[in-house]
Amino acid sequence: MERPPLDGSERFAIVVAEWNRSITAKLLQGALSTLVGAGVSESQIDVVWVPGAWEIPVVAQRFAQSESCSAVICLGAVIRGETSHDQHINRAVSLSLQQISLANDLPMLFGLLTCETMEQAIHRSGGNVGNKGIECAEAALAMVALLKNCPPA
Template identity: 70%
Template sequence: MPNIIQPAQPPADARVAIVVAEWNKNITQKLLDGAVGTLTEQGIADNQIDVAWVPGAWEIPLVAMRLAETGNYAAVICLGAVIRGETSHDQHINRGVSLAMLDIALEFDLPVLFGVLTCNSLEQAIHRSGGNVGNKGSECAEAALQMIGLLGALDVGLLEAGE
């Protein structure tokens, strides 16, 4: 039977940063509300959550990187909404932002959660920001907590294995 590594409880003093885009704020505010609500429901104190608003999704990675560089955060949650228009602009934004966020996560050994909606229509974005498909901000917060706990369990497991 394989050993299953279970996430530990995130530490009580865990800080979480949230970078959220102002563009499509009617959507992103709901994502933010979902993320903050989930974090606080799961025991992260309100004063342990830092929120940085950026103009649009394209600006998310730079601020996420600056926050990661501080070493003060257990996770960075990135929230935005890019909705397809008449050109391929959305594809370029989505690709650049997603690859940059991956690079940040790997460079800083930090969970960087992709909560940027990449929708074909405003209706899809509404459904994913608290509508009938759930709230992707809340889902990112849940994933952030799980990753904080899993990385903590891995750290403990690696220390014990090395003893």
């Protein structure tokens, strides 16, 4: 599917978790290279690091409420441990981001890896399963173009 060209007015925010930085930095690099490759100037991209995935929604909400962004890309990596802690974080973050997206009529891209092992995270951050940061940036570009052609809310 061919995407209409950007008009230069688009701004993108990327909220990325510091926790598991060896993984999230690769997701961020994938997202940045995809946006820049599509013609988005680096000056049109705001990157904010937060301590962990749990903190992503509050910063994503700030960007959404500022009405300065065309889309918010949320990147993180939650890896299962010995308890169910990961499940609570994953569910809360995913539901929060969905609510923020709908309440603000703004694409909110879910790039939170929810992996059983570090090996799975490595594979999804540029390994043999691709890079979720790239996928989220591509989806953000597609959604921004799509919403430009949809009736206003």
